[in-house]
Amino acid sequence: MKAFVNENPGSIDEAVMLAQAALREGRSVSFAGGGTDLLQLVKERVPNRPGSGVPDVLVNLKRVAGIDQVTRNDQGGLTIGGLTSLTDLGANPQLRDRYAVLAEAADSVATRQIRNAGTLAGNVCQRPWCWYYRNGFDCYKAGGNQCFSIAGENQLHAIFGGGPSFIVHPSDLAPALVALDARFRVAGPGGDRSLSSNDFFVLPNEDVAHENVLGDDELLVSAVIPEPSGEIRSHFYKIMDRETWTHAVVSAAVVLEMDGEICRTARIVLGGVAPIPWRVPAAERLLADQRVTPELADSVGIASIEGARPLAKNAYKVPLTRRVVERAVLAAAARA
Amino acid sequence: MDEFREPDAADSAPENGDTSRSGSARQEGHTSEFDVSRRDFIGGTGATIVAANAMPLGAQEAAPSSGNDLAETEVPRSRIAITVNGARHQVDVEDRWTLNELLRDHLELTGSKLGCNRGECGACTVLVDGEPVYSCSTLAVWADGRSILTVEGLGEGGAISRLQQAFIEHNAPQCGFCTSGQLMSATALLERNANPTANEVREALAGNLCRCSNYNAIVEAVLAATETGGA
Known part of the structure; x- marks a missing residue:
């Protein structure tokens, strides 16, 4: 493996300072949460930060205190530290009880070994798993100026929001967090900022090299899930090309705010189909103030594929997405 | 347990048995310098290891330097303290060493295997503070202060564990390369759930691939090692 320096900051401020110091010296930096994916990129010499090459400095966040837990916040919602492991998220009773979509998404990731090491922030910020990016092609995501999937092997690529890059966002947690209307706390040189998870991810036509707004010296510190105004029923449904241990071909995170058996508002966010977690507002609107029936869920599925533009x-x-949405809506509504 | 051991004896046998070399007049004057096993020689030149408990590194001080001092001093290093199978170690590691490299290449614990080296196959699985992780996909320096259990640490007093015995009785290993990883994942499962169902076993072992595809026998063996013996 390429030689690099491992730094062990004890605080977020120190982590940001170490990253800044390295960047000033012209060295490339990556923050390391669980590190499982990051180390594969380093071993394969795939640029983690586009344009800055393989990292010279890893800023290990595992010694930063207080960012690996789920806590109830003052507003009645939950604050989830960015370093909370995926295993802990899946097993957390508060999540399972009130925000099942997030616990189910965490449980669906990879394997026990990876969920033990992997973190919320790392899952949300992981780089794409496009086989061109991962295998040494000088594509947009590696800092180049081409997307090889357009005329190539694009079986797993985007049907929404693509161009000029057609990667799909690989995170399972990201659709669940957007569906829960989470806010993200980001730390950087200018201090902390808080933004909607909806505004965190960026399409390739806004910034082709990155999947989110983070700068090289910024990190995702925590996710804050608001207190719901009513009863929440939610579900994460993930289709893979085998039963376990891979990314979503298509996934749907569904959050329904219920009033008895009537759905007041719905948020539906897709994974595996677009370069960002993909909201389907037309489908969401069909559920407003409605009783969820199989007929309605079918219509919601049809609405979710409006505007899809598949590659070769x-x-x-496209039909897979329609049925995933239909089933996920019915499963969420059936929650007692 | 023989299947978990690297052939140390085979490593040193050629040197001992090579009469033409030991009979060479040219080398006679250097016998003390050359009379080290290949494993000790590689161990001594590859890294400076300070171990709190007794490690077989007698050759370390006598071993010649590798001749590329500049490159070695430029590679960032850190001092860490880790517990491996109950023994405490103070070790100087390169920041870039994976936990698997430290265990296999520098602590001579070759039970955890290196298969894919990219967090996919599970042959390198060890327990860190009781939970299975891919030792190829975490850094040794990140294990500072943690407690590691490898397959060499299973069982007590020289006896193999109940799970290992079940693996033998149910022919769970075929080629055996994935076995130590399977054992570590299953050991952690039985710690948190003494009576898992077959599906829970399959789920817990999903991150351990078996290229012989002996999955049914592996699941049978784990179930046989539960409190109820899978009944």
Whole structure:
């Protein structure tokens, strides 16, 4: 493996300062949460931060105190530290009880070994798993100026929001967090800022090299989930090309705010189909103030594929998305 | 347990048995310098290791330097303290060493295997503070202060564990390369759930691939090692 320096800051401020110091010296930096994915990129010499090459400095966040827990915040919602492990998220009773979509998303990630090491922030900020990016192609995501999937092997690529890059966002937690209307706390040189998870991710036509707004010296510190105004029923449904241990071909995170058996508002966010977690507002609107029936869920599924533009080899994702949404809505509504 | 051991004896045998070399007049004057096993020689030149408990590194001080001092001093290093199978170690590691490299190449614990080296196959699985992780995909320096259990640490008093015995009785290993990883994942599962169902076993072992595809026998063996013996 390439030689690098490992730094062990004890606080977020120190972590940001170490990153800034390295960048000033012209050295490339990556923050390391669980590090499982980051180390593969380093071993394969795939640029983690586009344009800055393989990291010279890893800023290990595992010694930063107080960012690996789920806590009830003053507003009645939950604050989830960015370093909370995926295993802990899946097992957390408060999440399972009130925000099942997030616990189910965490449980669906990879394997026990990776969930033990992997973190919320790392899952949300992981780089794409496009086989061109991961295998040494000088594509947009690696700092180049081409997307090889357009005329290539695009079975797993985007049907929404693509261009000029057609990667799909690989995170399972990201659709769940957007569906829960989470806010993200980001730390950087200018101090902390808080932004909607909806505004955190960026499409390739806004910034082709990155999947989110983070600068090289910024990190995702925590996710804050607001207190729901009513009863929440939610579900995360993930289709893989085998039963376990891979990314979503298509996934849907569904959050329904219920009033008895009537759905007041719905948020539906798709994974595996677009370069960012993909909201489907037309489908959401159909559920407003409605009783959730199989007929309505079918219509919601149809509405969710409006505007889909498949590539040469991924048209199968369009009907798959329709049925994933239909099933996820019915499963969420059936929660007692 | 023989299947978990690297052939140390085979490593040193050629040197001992090579009469043409030991009979060479040219080398006679250097016998003390050359009379080290290949493993000790590589161990001594590859790294400076300070171990709190007794490690077989007698050759370390006598070993010649590797001749590329500049490159070695430029590689960032850190001093860490870790517990491995109950023994405490103070170790100087390169920041870039994976936990698997430290265990296999520098602590001579070759039970955890290196398969894919990219967090996919599970052959390198060890327990860190009781939970399975891929030792190829975490850094040794990140394990500072943690407690590691490898397959060499299973069982007590020289006896193998109930789970290992079940693996033998149910023919769970075929080629055996994935076995130590399977054992570590299953050991952690039985710690948190003494009576898992077959599906829970499959789920817990999903991150341990078996290229012989002997999954049914592996699940049978784990179930046989539960409190109820899978009944």
